[in-house]
Amino acid sequence: MYRQSFAQLCAGTVETVLADLGSPGSGPFLDAGCGTGNVSRRAAEAGWSVTAVDAAEQMLAEAQTSCAGLPVRWVRGALPRLGFASGVFEAVVANFVINCVSDPRAAVRELARVVRPGGVVALTVWVSGRTAQSALMMEALQAAKVVPERGGGLPAGRDFERTVPGLIGLTRQAGLEPVRSRELAWDWVVSWEDWWTGIAGGVGSTGQAYLAQDPPTRERVYRHLRSRVEESEADGMLRLPSVAAYVLARSSPLRQSGRRHRGHRVDR
Secondary structure, eight states: OTTTTHHHHHGGGHHHHHHHHOOOTTOEEEEETOTTSHHHHHHHHHTOEEEEEESOHHHHHHHHHHTTTSOOEEEEOBTTBOOOOTTOEEEEEEETOGGGSSOHHHHHHHHHHHEEEEEEEEEEEEOTTOOHHHHHHHHHHHHTTOOOOOOOSOOTTTOOOSSHHHHHHHHHHTTEEEEEEEEEEEEEEEEHHHHHHHHHTTOHHHHHHHHTSOHHHHHHHHHHHHHHHHHHOBTTEEEEEEEEEEEEEEEOTTSOOOOOOSSOOOOO
């Protein structure tokens, strides 16, 4: 359900990020939090030597299917502790991963650790309250008389502002220097069936918000969303404006790369 729904939303940034990385040659590339393999597939096709990491076996299996025939190395692991030696990757991409981890600051420090001196780290996160699909869900919850729960965020020492400046701050705290930063905007074109499959399956913050309701409330949310979608569908497809914060940052060429991670190195 994730592949046919929100994985396609997350793919909206992939072409921009990979284009900014430049000509790959055969350099070692880390897809941190690979999901269904959108980044890994495009990076491998472009010539990068890709290692893809995800915490979920199901995601790794789906990504392997997506990248069938491509020379991608698959590793199960999770931020903020990856089992790689320091400074082994020329490029690291974390596409909509930092906004999902329990300690974003530690996660970015780990990405900075495994990139080579002079290498680059590309990060994308959702900008709070700036996607049409989340706005539609909030509207539906309000129409269903749901009182929003307070709290539930990360502790102040771990969280960060979900904006371009907030993401820049994370990279600098990790010892990286931003070289490109901006908002990325695109329309997510998706059918009602695929969008609803993700929500009903509890995917993402919208799906979690939906499943947190009792059955009568879920029915009211469904009816409201369906009526709103019927007003905006064109050719049976929804066009949902989406916005992400994006930073491409470089590791200092002078950084010492001899330190090794105290954990184990994982190769598969």
